[in-house]
Amino acid sequence: MATFDRRTFLRTATTAVVAGAVTPDLAVKSMENDLAAPAPTPPEVTKILARYIVSARYEDLPAHVRKEGLRTLLNWVGVAVGGSRHETVNIAVEALAPFSGPPQASILGRRERFDAMNAAFINGVSSHIFDYDDTHPKTIIHPAGPVVSAILALAEHRPTDGRNFLNALVLGVETECRIGNAVYPDHYDRGWHITGTAGVFGAAASAGKLLGLSEQQMIWALGLAASQPVGFRESFGSMNKSFNPGRAASNGLFAAFLASKNFTSSDQMIEAKRGWATTISTKHDYKEIIDGLGKHYESTLNTYKAFACGIVMHPAIDAAIQLRDQYSVNAGRVQSVHLRVNPLVLELTGKKTPTTGLEGKFSIYHAVAVAIVEGAAGERQFSDRAVHDPTIVQLRSRVVPVIDTNIQLSQVEMTMVLEDGRQLVKSIQHAKGTLEAPMTDGDIESKFTDLAKESLSPAQIRTLVDLCWNLEKLPSASAIAKAAVPL
Amino acid sequence: MATFDRRTFLRTATTAVVAGAVTPDLAVKSMENDLAAPAPTPPEVTKILARYIVSARYEDLPAHVRKEGLRTLLNWVGVAVGGSRHETVNIAVEALAPFSGPPQASILGRRERFDAMNAAFINGVSSHIFDYDDTHPKTIIHPAGPVVSAILALAEHRPTDGRNFLNALVLGVETECRIGNAVYPDHYDRGWHITGTAGVFGAAASAGKLLGLSEQQMIWALGLAASQPVGFRESFGSMNKSFNPGRAASNGLFAAFLASKNFTSSDQMIEAKRGWATTISTKHDYKEIIDGLGKHYESTLNTYKAFACGIVMHPAIDAAIQLRDQYSVNAGRVQSVHLRVNPLVLELTGKKTPTTGLEGKFSIYHAVAVAIVEGAAGERQFSDRAVHDPTIVQLRSRVVPVIDTNIQLSQVEMTMVLEDGRQLVKSIQHAKGTLEAPMTDGDIESKFTDLAKESLSPAQIRTLVDLCWNLEKLPSASAIAKAAVPL
Numbered sequence A, B: 001m002a003t004f005d006r007r008t009f010l011r012t013a014t015t016a017v018v019a020g021a022v023t024p025d026l027a028v029k030s031m032e033n034d035l036a037a038p039a040p041t042p043p044e045v046t047k048i049l050a051r052y053i054v055s056a057r058y059e060d061l062p063a064h065v066r067k068e069g070l071r072t073l074l075n076w077v078g079v080a081v082g083g084s085r086h087e088t089v090n091i092a093v094e095a096l097a098p099f100s101g102p103p104q105a106s107i108l109g110r111r112e113r114f115d116a117m118n119a120a121f122i123n124g125v126s127s128h129i130f131d132y133d134d135t136h137p138k139t140i141i142h143p144a145g146p147v148v149s150a151i152l153a154l155a156e157h158r159p160t161d162g163r164n165f166l167n168a169l170v171l172g173v174e175t176e177c178r179i180g181n182a183v184y185p186d187h188y189d190r191g192w193h194i195t196g197t198a199g200v201f202g203a204a205a206s207a208g209k210l211l212g213l214s215e216q217q218m219i220w221a222l223g224l225a226a227s228q229p230v231g232f233r234e235s236f237g238s239m240n241k242s243f244n245p246g247r248a249a250s251n252g253l254f255a256a257f258l259a260s261k262n263f264t265s266s267d268q269m270i271e272a273k274r275g276w277a278t279t280i281s282t283k284h285d286y287k288e289i290i291d292g293l294g295k296h297y298e299s300t301l302n303t304y305k306a307f308a309c310g311i312v313m314h315p316a317i318d319a320a321i322q323l324r325d326q327y328s329v330n331a332g333r334v335q336s337v338h339l340r341v342n343p344l345v346l347e348l349t350g351k352k353t354p355t356t357g358l359e360g361k362f363s364i365y366h367a368v369a370v371a372i373v374e375g376a377a378g379e380r381q382f383s384d385r386a387v388h389d390p391t392i393v394q395l396r397s398r399v400v401p402v403i404d405t406n407i408q409l410s411q412v413e414m415t416m417v418l419e420d421g422r423q424l425v426k427s428i429q430h431a432k433g434t435l436e437a438p439m440t441d442g443d444i445e446s447k448f449t450d451l452a453k454e455s456l457s458p459a460q461i462r463t464l465v466d467l468c469w470n471l472e473k474l475p476s477a478s479a480i481a482k483a484a485v486p487l
Helices: A006-018 A024-036 A045-055 A063-083 A087-099 A116-128 A144-157 A162-183 A186-190 A199-210 A215-226 A240-260 A276-280 A311-327 A343-349 A364-374 A384-388 A390-396 A441-452 A458-469 A478-483 B006-018 B024-036 B045-055 B063-083 B087-099 B116-128 B144-157 B162-183 B186-190 B199-210 B215-226 B240-260 B276-280 B311-327 B343-349 B364-374 B384-388 B390-396 B441-452 B458-469 B478-483
Strands: A334-341 A399-403 A412-418 A423-428 B334-341 B399-403 B412-418 B423-428
Touching: A045 A162, A045 A199, A045 A215, A063 A116, A063 A144, A063 A162, A063 A441, A063 A458, A087 A116, A087 B240, A116 A144, A116 A240, A144 A162, A144 A199, A144 A240, A144 A478, A162 A186, A162 A199, A162 A276, A199 A215, A199 A240, A215 A240, A215 B240, A240 B087, A240 B215, A240 B240, A311 A334, A311 A343, A311 A364, A311 A412, A311 A423, A334 A343, A334 A364, A343 A364, A343 A399, A364 A384, A364 A390, A364 A399, A384 A390, A441 A458, A458 A478, B045 B162, B045 B199, B045 B215, B063 B116, B063 B144, B063 B162, B063 B441, B063 B458, B087 B116, B116 B144, B116 B240, B144 B162, B144 B199, B144 B240, B144 B478, B162 B186, B162 B199, B162 B276, B199 B215, B199 B240, B215 B240, B311 B334, B311 B343, B311 B364, B311 B412, B311 B423, B334 B343, B334 B364, B343 B364, B343 B399, B364 B384, B364 B390, B364 B399, B384 B390, B441 B458, B458 B478
Parallel strands: A334 A399, B334 B399
Antiparallel strands: A334 A412, A412 A423, B334 B412, B412 B423
16 A cells, blocks of 8 residues: 555645635545545556557457457447337437538448447447347446447548457457456446446547557547446436447547547546546456456457347247257147246246237246247347237247246246147256357357348348458458448 | 335336346345335436426526526636637647537637537537636536536527527526535545536536427436536546536537437436436435525526636735735835735645746745736736746745634735835635625626637627627527627
């Protein structure tokens, strides 16, 4: 623990008082507090992180890190295109069109073009609409929303090749997930929507990397990003939830553009006493941010949802689809489906007769039934159409969940009884889409196709998927954004 | 205290888990915490506030409230024009120009025009450059920065008459100061720059009022504003400090524009368990927000700095100018100036030989000397020129502060000894610019002229001052912005 530096404190207090930003009484009280319990001097977190971001090269990325970056990209493009026709996006486009600058960047899945910052916002909103995007399980951050929304829009404005783009993507995800690790779970438990509060750092870092910021400029970009945290958990259930990753993306770009012209900030915004981490969270473990940079990659711990609903139903859906496929089950021949589940499954998703697609996401009965009938549980399986489909409605009444406190939330034990008396059994320890049972590349492609097919033709989808996988060979990463626009 | 509503909790938790936004484990832990210590149900703060904002009419404003609104406006236009030539603003203009939408709004004191949101940001930055703007002493919020920056830019895009503009200004200031009162001082003490965190509500409220939002839309605007708090005290001393009121202004506009098209948010974003106040502050006294709406006006408690430096030096400067003017003191005839000051004055502003204008703001010696020589302590009295002026340098060596623990921070006792042996004595209880000794209308006009004269001609300044005082007669409030552009 460093000794208390009275000079440093006085300099800070003086600046504040002279600026009129704090009353002298408050400064004195604050000084007394500090003298009574001097804080340890934290490491230079902002500086160390900035130095890493500006110096890290594409060539330094291990192959498995590059590969996970491509999977993150492909999954994000899919959910962004998939969400782009939603009412939330229509509203954002209508509201912001009068203020947009030059048509620098595409809105994925649509024909409008906006300036880079507004495009980043809208694409970030689209990508979170279905809560079907990627998840870093250690923090529940959805990493791609803030980062890829920012840099794909930027890449259309300032050309960049695919390798630099992938490097920036990885560095952005590293930045936000590491900062998230430093404050999770306290920060999230308090009420912050961590995708918006940590995400803005990822957006600024990745955009700043593509803008070629110096170390000092990157420090400022992180400082200006820190100054713009976005979102509370109270927003969940409204359009404001999708707003948060979108605004994190545009705020990060805003920070990076200003820093690139030498708009200054503090050099210690993350770790200072009145900076981001101590103000916004009771926990702040800076080792999570600065240890093992360039050696250990949080971005390889990203996951992609296999099913378009809360993860609590994923084990049952996974079991249902596996039995269906393995035994070529005909839904009409299913007499009953028994499943032993953790008690929370019924508490959270116990709705027996959903009447809307959204309600279907809260019904374990519907989820299992639709998975058996359609062999999938994507966004279209949680539509109004699906919850009113007679075959599915009939089958869901035969789904019999039983709670069992010995069953973990990641598990399910399913017994499917067919009309001919056969009993098909499936036990799931970890559902598809978890770190333990990751989505295959093919799974992500299928999810992509399912999400994109209302906006893009099959040929366009094929082209777009190939562009994502082949990012590292692209002379301009902007080709991906352009290919995601309907013909 | 309301009984704990298990159903409400489950609905919230379910939404979160199903959305994949929270792990089931965390939801269970959180539920157990809530069952152990259920929180009282707060009043419907967001709704009550929104209802007030949408229903309050110009005709309801008492005369003294209207008058204080005009003073707030005039002071803000002065500091915004005054700060507009600063390097910070040059950088912001250069960085954002490539992304600006149509030239909807003026940058005060300059010739560029930007879309309303970018203009609001830049004008908000300009107005805080010198830390010379208005202050609500109860919260240390600088009210005009977020609010007037937002609505003046908006008024150029969407015409509004002066009366509606004044009403929106007052309502915006009410909103931010009341929300600030609810969380101050804990929120500020923790590290938030309250002008940016509470200010964004003021910007959204005032802009939403001019956009004619419905009560539901205003609720959403407040929710989207809440989701975008700006700034930490660690930014003080860098350009990031001026960034904060600017970004609060543009974020508030962003929220209001989206809400006007029915982009939804929570109906309880201010008071909900995982909403703004409980997440961002340990103190949250909702009575401060909702009691006496339309009866008691926080906006009448606004103050305007008389001198362009920290308030700790204001009593001494005030005394020096009063003696100078009262006795027509010639600086060359001053043998010494003795002042009894609170100990903090020397701790904070004890620099004896400042070498830059900024250092002059930390020197009680320079402040007293320049006040005697020039009869003022505006921005130009804290310039590099001033701290090197031989007459001032000579006089400052004759300034003798003595600390006295019986002297309050608001006080000073000054004895000026002249070469002829005369001793001039002045005691100050409250310096000019405080609530107890407010700036007169003439004082604010003089300050305005001093700030504007490098950008605008004397005739332009006269026109602009008259437009501000006569706001209520203007068919379009935008005339003020247009008149603040150099010819």
